[in-house]
Amino acid sequence: MNSLPLTKSRVALQNCDPKPCVDRSLTTNVTDYSSSSLEDLIAAISEKRDKRAFVELFKQTSPRLKAFAMQCGANVSDAEEIVQECMLNVWRKAHTFKPKSGTAITWLYTIIRNRRIDFARKNRHETVSSDDMWLEESGDELESQVHHDLSGEKARSLLDALPNEQKQVVYKVYFEGKPHSEISKDLELPLGTIKSRLRLAMNKLEILAKEQMSWLIIILLMNF
Amino acid sequence: MANYHPTDELLMAFSAGQLPNALGLMLACHIEHCPDCQRKMHQFNELGGNILDSLEPLALDEGAIGKLLERLDEPEPVVEKVEMLPGIPRPLQRFMPAHYDNLAWQGMSSSLKEFTLDIDDDRYTTKLFRIAAGKQLPEHTHKGNEFTLVMKGSFSDKTCNYHAGDFVLADTSTRHQPQAANDSDCICLAVMDAPLKLTGTFGRMLNPFMR
Numbered sequence: 394m395n396s397l398p399l400t401k402s403r404v405a406l407q408n409c410d411p412k413p414c415v416d417r418s419l420t421t422n423v424t425d426y427s428s429s430s431l432e433d434l435i436a437a438i439s440e441k442r443d444k445r446a447f448v449e450l451f452k453q454t455s456p457r458l459k460a461f462a463m464q465c466g467a468n469v470s471d472a473e474e475i476v477q478e479c480m481l482n483v484w485r486k487a488h489t490f491k492p493k494s495g496t497a498i499t500w501l502y503t504i505i506r507n508r509r510i511d512f513a514r515k516n517r518h519e520t521v522s523s524d525d526m527w528l529e530e531s532g533d534e535l536e537s538q539v540h541h542d543l544s545g546e547k548a549r550s551l552l553d554a555l556p557n558e559q560k561q562v563v564y565k566v567y568f569e570g571k572p573h574s575e576i577s578k579d580l581e582l583p584l585g586t587i588k589s590r591l592r593l594a595m596n597k598l599e600i601l602a603k604e605q606m607s608w609l610i611i612i613l614l615m616n617f
Numbered sequence: 618m619a620n621y622h623p624t625d626e627l628l629m630a631f632s633a634g635q636l637p638n639a640l641g642l643m644l645a646c647h648i649e650h651c652p653d654c655q656r657k658m659h660q661f662n663e664l665g666g667n668i669l670d671s672l673e674p675l676a677l678d679e680g681a682i683g684k685l686l687e688r689l690d691e692p693e694p695v696v697e698k699v700e701m702l703p704g705i706p707r708p709l710q711r712f713m714p715a716h717y718d719n720l721a722w723q724g725m726s727s728s729l730k731e732f733t734l735d736i737d738d739d740r741y742t743t744k745l746f747r748i749a750a751g752k753q754l755p756e757h758t759h760k761g762n763e764f765t766l767v768m769k770g771s772f773s774d775k776t777c778n779y780h781a782g783d784f785v786l787a788d789t790s791t792r793h794q795p796q797a798a799n800d801s802d803c804i805c806l807a808v809m810d811a812p813l814k815l816t817g818t819f820g821r822m823l824n825p826f827m828r
Contacts, residue, residue, distance in 0.1 A: 444686065447686075448686070458669070460673055461668075477684065481685065498666040499662050501666070503662055506665065517737075524696075525708050528707070552671060566630060566633055566635065567633040570633060570635025570636075595626070595629070
């Protein structure tokens with residue numbers, strides 16, 4: 394006879410147990426991701442396998458990923474498929490993103506680049522894949538961390554450091570992969586001009602890299 | 618550590634994913650062991666990230682996110698594991714049927730042997746060359762570009778010494794007689810868009826067989 398109330402109370406306990414849980418989860422476990430950074434969203438996907446974070450990341454990035462695929466020459470339906478593959482990879486490989494070795498957008502760039510390449514290769518039945526060329530992105534952690542700290546703002550982006558005429562040539566390289574001679578025809582500029590603009594862009598990037606290195610040295614010295 | 622590197626223009630095109638397969642794999646082999654080029658690659662990737670960031674967003678098909686969410690729980694495709702050949706750069710692993718010593722080397726002379734790698738590429742042929750220790754090749758020039766990566770051993774021509782990891786570009790203006798160092802055979806990966814054209818008298822005789 395005694396066991397019945399006990400069981401009942403257990404059942405009662407079990408029944409009311411989930412409720413505070415749900416309440417608690419509403420306030421603490423369920424995060425509002427709408428203003429999260431890309432880095433935080435990827436961390437939530439990796440650590441919590443949180444599909445809501447994934448949906449938010451999709452919202453924030455997939456329109457640019459689609460634009461990237463189309464700039465590279467994909468038609469609308471291929472671009473949609475490349476974005477699907479890219480986001481599927483983001484879900485599966487979120488744990489390979491290391492905030493210390495670069496920004497989230499750089500990581501996403503390497504993924505969309507590889508998916509775009511593999512999509513084209515698959516259609517040509519080629520055996521070479523992006524996995525052969527690129528290991529999961531890893532870099533010199535300390536160096537990029539410094540750069541990251543100094544250039545968290547968009548204004549410090551490498552691209553913004555280039556004048557428009559150099560930017561235009563750089564875009565051509567990234568999206569079209571044409572030889573310099575063809576870029577020169579497209580832009581109706583002499584080959585020498587294309588080469589020198591690209592060279593100037595390289596020099597500028599190299600200067601920025603050296604700047605990063607000197608900051609790194611200063612920071613290292615300050616730590617001693 | 619390598620002393621001779623791919624140009625920044627090549628590195629940028631590699632980061633952009635715009636190099637033909639053969640050349641891309643060759644750059645990947647060099648970068649694997651070159652901290653300088655790894656750093657540059659990092660920077661070009663960052664530039665790629667900036668470019669992605671700068672694009673005008675394009676709305677996706679309405680059903681895209683639903684379709685994607687349905688696929689999230691699909692099992693991941695199984696990646697076939699390749700048994701790693703020791704001493705071979707990772708990017709070449711899947712394309713090397715055996716270790717250098719066990720390849721079916723072919724060649725007309727005892728000083729130079731070659732092995733063609735099966736790498737899909739519209740423009741370039743990929744070969745391994747093996748120059749016997751201490752041997753010098755007949756003087757030759759090139760009909761087009763030839764990219765060479767020293768894989769093992771070293772060779773020298775009139776002006777330079779090239780060691781494992783060095784990336785060398787020869788073109789129509791290059792006329793040289795590479796010689797392998799005395800202590801070991803020199804193995805090079807070569808990506809070329811035209812067959813070798815030999816220039817010396819001896820070279821002209823050999824030429825038809827050396828393609």
